Amino acid sequence: MQGLQAQSHNGAARTVIVGGSTGIGAALAVAFARRGNAVAILARREDALLATASAVRNAVPNALVTIVVHDVAARDRVDAAWDACERALGGPIDRLVYCAGTMPKVALDEFDTTKDAAMIETNFLGAIAWCNRAARSFLASKSGQIVGISSVAADRGRIKAPGYAASKAGFVTYLESLRNRLTRHGVSVVTVKPGFVDTDMLKGVEGTFGVMSPDACAHAIVRACERRRQVVYVPWWWRFVMLGIRATPSFIFRRLNV
Numbered sequence: 001m002q003g004l005q006a007q008s009h010n011g012a013a014r015t016v017i018v019g020g021s022t023g024i025g026a027a028l029a030v031a032f033a034r035r036g037n038a039v040a041i042l043a044r045r046e047d048a049l050l051a052t053a054s055a056v057r058n059a060v061p062n063a064l065v066t067i068v069v070h071d072v073a074a075r076d077r078v079d080a081a082w083d084a085c086e087r088a089l090g091g092p093i094d095r096l097v098y099c100a101g102t103m104p105k106v107a108l109d110e111f112d113t114t115k116d117a118a119m120i121e122t123n124f125l126g127a128i129a130w131c132n133r134a135a136r137s138f139l140a141s142k143s144g145q146i147v148g149i150s151s152v153a154a155d156r157g158r159i160k161a162p163g164y165a166a167s168k169a170g171f172v173t174y175l176e177s178l179r180n181r182l183t184r185h186g187v188s189v190v191t192v193k194p195g196f197v198d199t200d201m202l203k204g205v206e207g208t209f210g211v212m213s214p215d216a217c218a219h220a221i222v223r224a225c226e227r228r229r230q231v232v233y234v235p236w237w238w239r240f241v242m243l244g245i246r247a248t249p250s251f252i253f254r255r256l257n258v
């Protein structure tokens with residue numbers, strides 16, 4: 001596959017977006033459909049998936065879009081969901097975007113293993129299950145693209161949301177290993193690290209700046225996929241913000257309220 005120019009057997013690239021009911025995933029569904037992709041969107045809420053499918057059809061009237069209700073915690077259902085996407089889209093999947101994620105509010109004096117485990121389950125274990133499924137198919141076809149939506153939060157352990165940061169850092173490392181395994185077989189692996197994006201997840205989060213719209217974020221991600229980028233910050237300037245944050249010595253960083 002050559003980025004968005006990829007063509008499946010009936011002429012359209014087939015893109016699966018896990019976590020496509022709202023926010024960045026929903027915007028990606030529209031953005032990939034605009035680029036001629038047939039799109040399958042998966043998440044738990046059927047009403048939100050149907051609304052996103054309507055938005056795709058409104059934007060691209062002849063788009064092929066399908067929904068699959070799926071909870072990423074049900075890792076034994078990944079194969080069945082993958083097959084359902086292929087049946088609905090009419091052939092092999094060309095691109096997986098793993099976008100599902102949760103970030104519940106965690107107080108600074110809260111150390112709640114149940115909450116952390118739920119984040120690891122959705123943000124990391126579900127991601128592994130889906131990326132592994134894609135990797136098996138793409139390795140066999142020596143083509144395809146895996147796109148993982150991580151976060152700038154992966155770059156440094158901050159006092160806020162340790163479980164979230166750890167889940168996203170784990171995903172980044174997993175994607176790097178997949179890239180090192182699969183690039184030589186013609187498979188592209190794109191790691192995306194968004195900054196602040198105006199979605200349900202950001203509601204109630206304090207101290208945000210440079211907030212981006214989901215559509216602008218999706219546009220940047222689609223361009224990164226087209227270019228077969230390896231690791232991309234969205235917007236681009238977060239690369240330099242995080243360079244500074246990573247370079248801050250620990251004795252200073254642990255005194256900061258970030």
Ligand SMILES: NC(=O)c1ccc[n+]([C@@H]2O[C@H](COP(=O)([O-])OP(=O)(O)OC[C@H]3O[C@@H](n4cnc5c(N)ncnc54)[C@H](OP(=O)(O)O)[C@@H]3O)[C@@H](O)[C@H]2O)c1
Binds near residue numbers: 021042103151196199
């Ligand atoms: N917004 C930001 O500032 C920001 C910044 C950096 C990274 N990100 C990442 O971007 C991704 C998308 O988040 P968003 O900002 O677009 O927030 P969002 O609107 O809350 O989207 C989260 C998506 O994940 C899905 N999801 C959550 N739990 C799931 C589960 N158990 N099974 C299946 N799907 C599940 C949700 O669908 P259902 O609830 O319908 O299942 C929804 O489609 C996340 O991975 C997030 O960590 C966001």
